[in-house]
Every structure is written in structure tokens, then in C-alpha cells.
Amino acid sequence: NSFIPYFLEPQQEDNISIDMIKLYQELLPKKESHDRRIKFVKLMDRLMNTEWPDHDIKAHVFGSSVNDLGTSSSDVDLCITTPWNGLRNVKTLAKLFRKSGMQHVVCVPRAKVPIVRLFDPELQLSCDINVNNTLALQNTKMIKAYVALDPRVRPLIMIIKHWTKQRLLNDAANGGTLSSYTWTCMIINFLQQRQPPVLPVLHHIENENKGEDYFFDNVEKLKGFGAANQESLGGLLFAFFRRFAVEFDYHTQVVSVRQGRYLLKTEKGWDTGRNKMSLCVEEPFNVSRNLGNSADIASVQGLRCEFQRFLEMLIAGEDLETICAPYRAM
């Protein structure tokens, strides 16, 4: 791997930064997409509270519709909260949505978190719905806070997410790869580890025995944190791919946003079983969970090839549109 340089020429780095800004502008969601989402959530809220009044049912949006990392084509992630037990079985929800005109209504009752998935033909939106999984609301707030801390975070993550979708590396449920959330944690942790850091470790700030779901969320107080780091978008993109193509030790290291560094698989007891060969990414609020375990050995090999491919094409001066061309099986 010695042929991969540590840095790009300044001129090439600038070209990549300009290319990134252009792609970022195209990926940003339109106001129209925002308005459709708001309509959709109101509709869902009304459907449920008309069918089951008096159960204090609320629909909360989480994920990329609210963490500033979504595009116009992102799905809507909904968390239904209610003290009532009647919605524990997601099939009950599915029945209501089917008779309300939603399409492709599918239950995934045995997933880590049981969900109903559907498509609203009128508003042209796909949606994943869970009941009472409030952890996802908390980790969405954390992502949103990290995104707000430095202006480089949003374009960097949106561009890498775009690449993961184009190259079919973003389907934890069916494709055996990684979720957007897992990718986002990898990028945040990478930015925490730059010298000097672009992002702080929100779990460590003012945390005196504050409990598992704590993180520092006063973004205003941390504005300008990353200013000492002068790396450009292009430089950061190159460094991220260099990190996961050649530097990261997949056999021993664990990505930890909670700690802002790499942990060792041995210290987490993740050096056996499925985790041994996985790309290990610690869930920041539930540290016994490996977000990377959706990818099997073959997928991790495939991922590493894709990191290499990206890096080589970037070094060769290809533009992002070419590098992010949709994956086609040979």
C-alpha cells in the first residue's frame, strides 16, 4: 500500500473541494420535500388518534428528516410514543395504514426494533415506523448537534452517504452492509480524531456521572471548536478514505464516538464470535451493541475494496460523479 501518498497536492485538494461543494448543493433537500414531510407526519398523527383516541399517541420524526443529513429522497423515520400496550404488536398499526390507502405496508416484527415500513403514494414518501424506541430520538439529537458544530461536517457526511447509497453499501437490513447511522458514526469519530480535532467528544463534556443517555448538547457554547483545524473538505475526504482503506486495523480496533478514539476489540470482549471479523462501531448510547455487525465477512471485504477504489480514483483525478457512479454487477 506504499503507493498511496499521505497528502494530495494543494491544487488537487482544491479541485476536490470545489467538486464537493457542487455535489453538496445538488444533494441538499428542497423546501418542497420539507413541506411534504410535515404534511405526512400530521396525517399519520391524525390517522392514529382518530382510530385510537384517549391513548396519548404522538408521532415523533427522527433520523435524516431532522438531523440535517437528509436528501429529498430520504425516507421518513417515525417513532410512535404511547403508554398504551395496544400498539406493541406492529401488525395492529399495519392494518390501520393499509385501510388508509398506504402502499407496500410491511411488518418487520423480529428486527432489533420491530417496525412497519410503508409508502405514501400521494405524498411520495417511504416511511419506517417503530413504537416507543426513544433511544433513536436521543441519538438523532446527538447527530444533529455534531452536524451543527462545524460547517464541514454536513457536506462531508452527505457526500459520503451519497457514495454509500450509489455503491450499495447502505443497507443494513437486507444488503448485509451498514446503516446510514453507522456510517455517520464512523465519520464523526474520524473528525474527532483529526489533529487538531474538528469535532469534540460530546459525551465527555461536563459529564459528572450523568447517566448513559447524557451528551453535551449546548452547541452555542462550542461554536468555533474546530477552527484550529484548517483542513479543507477535499483534504478531509481524502483522509477519511485513506483511513479506512489502509490505516484502520479491522482486526483489532473499534470505532467509538462516545470515547472519541479507537478502543480495542480485546478490551470490549469483541475479539470472538461474529464481532471478531466485523467492522466494529460502538453504539454511543448502548455500548454493548456493535452497529457494524450487520455486515458479514464478505461484506467487510467488499467494503474495503470500495474504500480502495474510491481512493485510487480520487488520486487519479476522477470527478465525484464518476467515482459515485451507481454500482453495476459485472
Ligand code: GTP
Ligand atoms: P437516511 O434515511 O439514509 O437518509 O439516513 P438516516 O440518518 O435517517 O439513517 P437511518 O434511516 O439508517 O436511521 C434513522 C435513525 O434510526 C438514525 O438516525 C438512528 O437514530 C436510528 N438508527 C438507525 N440504525 C440504528 C441502529 O443500528 N442502532 C440504533 N441504536 N439506532 C439506529
Ligand code: MG
Ligand atoms: Mg432514514
